Amino acid sequence: MRGPISVAATIADLVPRRSGGLPPGQREVRAFPRFADKPLRPAPPIEPIALEVSVEGAERRTLTESDLGRHDVVELTRDFHCVTTWSHRGLRWRGVRFVDVVTDTFGAGVGDELPPYLVASAADGVSATFVTVDLLGHDVLLATDLDGAPLDRAHGAPLRLVSPGQYGYKNVKHLVGLDFRCRQPVSALGGKEHLRARVDREERHSTLPNWAVTIPNRLSIGPTALAAVRGLAR
Numbered sequence: 001m002r003g004p005i006s007v008a009a010t011i012a013d014l015v016p017r018r019s020g021g022l023p024p025g026q027r028e029v030r031a032f033p034r035f036a037d038k039p040l041r042p043a044p045p046i047e048p049i050a051l052e053v054s055v056e057g058a059e060r061r062t063l064t065e066s067d068l069g070r071h072d073v074v075e076l077t078r079d080f081h082c083v084t085t086w087s088h089r090g091l092r093w094r095g096v097r098f099v100d101v102v103t104d105t106f107g108a109g110v111g112d113e114l115p116p117y118l119v120a121s122a123a124d125g126v127s128a129t130f131v132t133v134d135l136l137g138h139d140v141l142l143a144t145d146l147d148g149a150p151l152d153r154a155h156g157a158p159l160r161l162v163s164p165g166q167y168g169y170k171n172v173k174h175l176v177g178l179d180f181r182c183r184q185p186v187s188a189l190g191g192k193e194h195l196r197a198r199v200d201r202e203e204r205h206s207t208l209p210n211w212a213v214t215i216p217n218r219l220s221i222g223p224t225a226l227a228a229v230r231g232l233a234r
């Protein structure tokens with residue numbers, strides 16, 4: 001009986017509930033599900049950290065765990081907000097600050113010299129586009145640990161971009177590339193990806209109004225989370 005009971009418990013923990021203090025349009029889930037735009041896509045095997053940082057494909061440098069280890073370690077507890085409207089409270093991340101790493105890599109002062117756009121890419125082929133300034137805040141991390149343990153395959157091993165002020169799809173798991181660009185990059189997600197995706201401004205979609213995306217998004221949460229468990233087993 002344990003199997004069915006635990007599945008039922010998992011489903012109950014995935015039911016989004018209204019809860020005070022969440023950003024606009026968000027509902028709380030007790031579980032922290034594995035989630036994805038394409039949930040059946042397998043999570044990549046765990047590899048050592050190798051983060052290729054470049055400017056428009058040139059000035060390439062590959063950073064390893066020891067390169068990241070030269071920076072101050074930061075612990076940060078933040079709520080996590082998926083654009084499909086589920087939020088999970090109180091994730092405890094550990095890592096180094098994005099701004100420290102890029103400043104050190106390029107010797108650039110914060111905000112100047114760095115190109116204005118960025119593509120962050122993952123070992124599973126996923127990528128997200130950014131305005132560089134959105135990642136320069138002190139709460140944006142290159143995280144290696146979650147809730148006191150190294151990141152697992154479900155949640156982004158070995159390295160994850162954590163940008164708590166932006167929706168989940170900007171929090172790229174299995175991070176392998178940071179490529180700075182002078183012109184706005186084309187999004188691999190198409191119109192679904194808002195360039196900034198700031199949670200407090202409810203920037204969910206690049207063109208559609210929020211009322212048009214919220215209902216389909218809500219309906220997708222359960223099936224996506226259940227499919228993502230299967231994607232993990234592949």
Ligand SMILES: Nc1nc2c(c(=O)[nH]1)N[C@H]1C(S)=C(S)[C@@H](COP(=O)(O)O)O[C@H]1N2
Nearest residue numbers: 033034035036082122126155168171172173
């Ligand atoms: N590499 C990678 N990163 C990703 C995704 C993905 O499919 N692959 N999905 C994004 C989406 S839509 C969300 S909501 C979060 C989910 O993070 P979690 O699986 O740790 O809950 O990861 C984001 N980062």
Ligand SMILES: [Mo]
Nearest residue numbers: 082083168169
């Ligand atoms: Mo998401």
